[in-house]
Amino acid sequence: MTGRGQAPRRDGAAGLPAGPVRPGAAGGPVRPAPGGLRPEAGRLAAIVASVQRRLAERQARRPEAALERAVEQVLRHQPRRSLTAVLAGGRHRPVPAVIAEIKRASPAAGRLAGAGRGGFDPVEQARAYQAGGAAALSVVTEPDHFHGDVADLERVRPLGLPVLQKDFVVSRYQLLESVLAGADAVLLIARIVPPRELARLVRAAEELGLEPFVEVNDRRDVEAAVAAGARLIGVNHRDLDTFAIDPDRFAALVPLLPDAVVRVAASGITTPQRARDLHALGADAVLVGEALMRSGDPAGWLRQLAGAPGGGGA
Numbered sequence: 177m178t179g180r181g182q183a184p185r186r187d188g189a190a191g192l193p194a195g196p197v198r199p200g201a202a203g204g205p206v207r208p209a210p211g212g213l214r215p216e217a218g219r220l221a222a223i224v225a226s227v228q229r230r231l232a233e234r235q236a237r238r239p240e241a242a243l244e245r246a247v248e249q250v251l252r253h254q255p256r257r258s259l260t261a262v263l264a265g266g267r268h269r270p271v272p273a274v275i276a277e278i279k280r281a282s283p284a285a286g287r288l289a290g291a292g293r294g295g296f297d298p299v300e301q302a303r304a305y306q307a308g309g310a311a312a313l314s315v316v317t318e319p320d321h322f323h324g325d326v327a328d329l330e331r332v333r334p335l336g337l338p339v340l341q342k343d344f345v346v347s348r349y350q351l352l353e354s355v356l357a358g359a360d361a362v363l364l365i366a367r368i369v370p371p372r373e374l375a376r377l378v379r380a381a382e383e384l385g386l387e388p389f390v391e392v393n394d395r396r397d398v399e400a401a402v403a404a405g406a407r408l409i410g411v412n413h414r415d416l417d418t419f420a421i422d423p424d425r426f427a428a429l430v431p432l433l434p435d436a437v438v439r440v441a442a443s444g445i446t447t448p449q450r451a452r453d454l455h456a457l458g459a460d461a462v463l464v465g466e467a468l469m470r471s472g473d474p475a476g477w478l479r480q481l482a483g484a485p486g487g488g489g490a
């Protein structure tokens with residue numbers, strides 16, 4: 177996660193190459209799998225390593241106690257909105273709820289924001305999502321591999337939709353930063369921390385009024401997420417090391433999820449029809465990034481999913 181005072185983004189007006197963002201490109205040498213990462217982790221390890229390096233710098237600049245004091249103030253004056261509440265029961269409605277993502281770039285896709293269309297305004301993008309009927313926003317804030325910016329989250333919060341912060345959380349310190357940025361929910365990736373640490377982070381997030389959105393890739397992750405008490409679980413079709421999409425992953429893992437859990441299908445959802453198919457398999461909600469970022473008419477894409485006339489999605 178990125179806090180205030182992070183290094184400036186690198187996707188300025190001059191633009192970026194259109195190709196994929198190289199893991200480790202801006203974060204220096206790739207180190208062995210850090211923290212609780214499983215030994216097979218490769219490209220994901222490079223992302224987490226740069227996240228940890230930036231985190232250490234921020235922790236050195238601003239001690240956790242100072243953040244705690246600021247968080248107390250924010251929590252007193254800025255109530256959180258519930259992501260879970262707007263997604264729950266989605267599987268029993270005619271169409272899934274949508275978490276619409278702002279993702280400036282990704283290691284898999286390269287630059288997404290403003291590619292070929294001039295500048296990018298996250299607020300304008302979020303307004304289009306809202307106009308199309310999105311239930312919530314997701315904002316990717318990791319800077320080195322996604323060109324994310326925590327300022328994007330701060331800027332879209334006033335629109336009023338619940339906001340999920342997507343980053344690579346390995347420490348409670350980052351959760352404090354999330355509160356300060358105005359997130360309502362935070363992504364916790366089961367793959368990047370050991371199960372006990374995942375449970376600690378789930379608890380810590382809840383104590384701070386943040387809803388943990390636990391992302392899983394396989395059966396082991398599901399077990400860790402459920403044991404951690406996660407109530408909001410996202411099944412990610414994307415392999416975090418190869419970035420390849422496994423289209424059958426949601427179908428394979430959904431039977432393992434307790435009924436009470438709010439289930440989100442995430443990644444690689446390129447068309448409204450694909451979102452409908454995942455809904456038919458039991459998804460309460462879908463999380464869509466790249467397709468909306470690439471669409472010239474994201475509101476139309478979302479309306480087409482909702483079955484409204486005038487939808488412009490594929």
Ligand SMILES: O=C(O)c1ccccc1NCC(=O)[C@H](O)[C@H](O)COP(=O)(O)O
Nearest residue numbers: 282283284416442443444445464465466
């Ligand atoms: O998007 C990536 O390339 C990626 C690579 C490695 C780790 C995470 C990654 N994405 C984070 C996400 O969770 C996705 O942005 C999100 O599920 C939306 O996916 P999509 O609709 O395919 O953009």
